[in-house]
Amino acid sequence: MxxxxxxxxxxxxxxxxxxxxxxxxxxxxxxxxxxxxxxxxxxxxxxxxxxxxxxxxxxxxxxxxxxxxxxxxxxxxxxxxxxxxxxxxDRFLGHVISVEGIAVDPVNVEAVIQWERLRTVIEIRSFVGLTGYYQRFIESFSRIVMPLT
Known part of the structure; x- marks a missing residue:
């Protein structure tokens, strides 16, 4: 050495x-x-x-x-x-972690379902950004949000 x-x-x-x-x-x-x-x-x-x-x-x-x-x-x-x-x-950054893997927290899904109608371009952009956080869980996410962009 x-x-x-x-x-x-x-x-x-x-x-x-x-x-x-x-x-x-x-x-x-x-x-x-x-x-x-x-x-x-x-x-x-x-x-x-x-x-x-x-x-x-x-x-x-x-x-x-x-x-x-x-x-x-x-x-x-x-x-x-x-x-x-x-x-x-079990719950981390808006996800539910279990033996089966990672899923979207149902509480957050319910919040999106109950979201008030969007009225301005800024509100729409903000909403698309928020939902984009979960895009890996949403099949064809970009096709779904295309009309909003």
């Missing part, structure tokens, strides 16, 4: 040790480390910490927080995100 890279490696290892993201380990076994990712937010179960050991020029370290690249890390992270945002996931 080039001297400049060794200095960088040492700096990053010391940073991880200082932040208690990793800790020293004396195991003769270890795996490569990916220092590019900084998603160290979820603690590793105490009994699983030895499984995260990695080897570097300055010894062995083990993660005390999860890093991406560990088996199932992305699944665990997504599970946490789903738990945190569950109350927000």
């Amino acid at each position: 080039a001297p400049a890279k060794l200095v960088e490696l040492k700096t990053q290892i010391e940073d991880l040790l200082e932040k208690q993201i990793v800790r020293p380990n004396v195991s003769p076994w270890g795996a490569m480390i990916d220092l590019r990712s900084r998603y160290h937010q979820i603690r590793v179960k105490k009994s699983d910490i030895p499984k995260t050991t990695f080897k570097n020029r300055y010894g062995h370290c083990e993660y005390v927080v999860m890093r991406f690249g560990i088996t199932n890390a992305s699944t665990v992270f997504m599970d946490y995100m789903n738990r945190i945002f569950r109350s927000f996931l």
Whole structure:
């Protein structure tokens, strides 16, 4: 490894040790480390910490927080995100999100159906712009709004 890279490696290892993201380990076994990712937010179960050991020029370290690249890390992270945002996931930015996919929020559809008759060019343009937000859900949207433009 080039001297400049060794200095960088040492700096990053010391940073991880200082932040208690990793800790020293004396195991003769270890795996490569990916220092590019900084998603160290979820603690590793105490009994699983030895499984995260990695080897570097300055010894062995083990993660005390999860890093991406560990088996199932992305699944665990997504599970946490789903738990945190569950109350927000059903309705988001005028859409209903479910197992089936993304759909238009029926409340917004009802609001468009009940819209008062448009009287001015500015009102029509504004309405077309509003409905254009949902054009991916409306088959032949451009053909439908053509007479309004």
